[in-house]
Amino acid sequence: MSKEPENTEIQTPVWTPELLQQRRKRAAIMAVALLVFVGLFFWVTLVKLGVNVTNRPL
Amino acid sequence: MSQEYEETLAKMQGPASLDAGSAADYIALMKPRVMSLVVFTALVGMIMAPGGFGENGLHPVLAIAALALISVGAGASAALNMWYDADIDAIMTRTQNRPIPSGRVSKESALVFGLWVSGLAVMGMAVMINYLSAALLAFTIFFYAVIYTMFLKRATAQNIVIGGAAGALPPVIGWAAAANSLSVEPLIYFAIIFFWTPPHFWALALIKNDDYKAANVPMLPVTSGAKATLRQIVAYSIVLLGVTLLPYIMGFSGLFYAAGASILGLIFVGMCVLLAFSGDEQRNRIAGMTFVYSIFYLFLLFVLLPADKLVGA
Incomplete structure (x- = not known):
């Protein structure tokens, strides 16, 4: 019979409450950063269009 | 190698680790103090450009967007630097507490973060500002993260001399x-930071010589010793003084700038000479003072440039 490998245990990381809280905080900050980026895009678009933003058939 | 170092390496390369990094850790990955000098010199580059923030210049909203993207791009390249240098950061006392060696952020997360943020910054620059600035930002990130970090830093004592080009590009x-164009003036601002970097960095390398030696990083004090480094520091400080006067000599700046740059530069040369003649006991203290003054010196030089424009207007 072949010998079993000594270490077959799969090391699965565990989400502790502290880690989950940390992840939630990171996600919230990432969301804010993305919103700022989207806002910046919007603002820059308005600036680039300038007065032309109203120059279209209604 | 020490057991502590082995443990740190194991922590960084361990089995599928959960990322315990806080938002503050990710901000630390971006080296915010370096970012602040990058933003400031880039702002001066913008102000000094034809039109500046005037009627024919950059709209303030676009200026804010460009500065934000430059700072984020610089931060992303710093994250990539920390990803690649995690092994040597774990050895050096100055960098042991960085997010990766301390085990708070995994190497993989830092790499993904650095690549994504780099991409966003360059893409944002191309879409919101112009292709030239986006290409320069992409080149800066590439030069710092790949050319400097991966090749030069561990290969040659001229690492920070050549690598200094990355830090010199923000005003450009x-x-x-x-x-949306380039001319001689931004290249002079580039040269100022380029020649400022070696004496600034070598002053720090003198203090942290043991760290660099332990990490096997061929900084000039490690490869050539303190005396040769001190000679180079003095030589670069004198060349720097000459380079800082180029805006006046070439007629881009007035007497106000020339006087300020001369005084600040002579003080810097004086400090470097003092450092060169200092005894072993005093050397670290004077090197620390020279390092701090060099930051103050560069900051004031870049204050003088737009201030001279105001005075001359």
Whole structure:
């Protein structure tokens, strides 16, 4: 019979409450950063269009 | 190698680790103090460009966007630097507490973060500002993260001399963002930071010589010793003084700038000479003072440039 490998245990990381809280905080900050980026895009678009933003058939 | 170092390496390369990094850790990955000098020099590049923030210049909203993207791009390249240098950061006392060696952020997360943020910054620059500034930002990130970090840093004592080009580019990017072109002036601002970097960094390397030696990083004090480094520091400080006067000599700046740059530069040369003649006991203290003054010196030089424009207006 072949010998079993000594270490077959799969090391699965565990989400502790502290880690989950940390992840939630990171996600919230990432969301804010993305919103700022989207806002910046919007603002820059308005600036680039300038007065032309109203120059279209209604 | 020490057991502590082995443990740190194991922590960084361990089995599928959960990322315990806080938002503050990710901000630390971006080296915010370096970012602040980058933003400031880029801002001066923008102000000095034709039109500046005037009627024919860059709209303030576009200027804010460009500065934000330059700072984020610089931060992303710093994250990539920390990803690649995690092994040597774990050895050096100055960098042991960084997010990766301390085990708070995994190497993989830092790499993914750095690549994504780099991509966003360059893409944002191309879409919102112009292609020239986006290309320069991409080149800066590439030069710092790949050429300097991966090749030069561990290969040659001239690492920070050549690598200094990455830190010298922000005013050029700022100029390109505002003018969508390049000329001699931004190249002089580039030269100022380029020649400022070696004496600034070698002053720190003298203090942290043992760290660099332990990490096997061939900084000039490690490869050539303190005496040769001190000679180079003095030589670069004198060349730097000459380079800082180029804006006046070439007629881009007035007497106000020339007087300020001369005084600040002579003080810097004086400090470097003092450092060169200092005894072993005093050397670290004077090197620390020279390092701190060099930051103050560069900051004031870049204050003088737009201030001279105001005075001359």
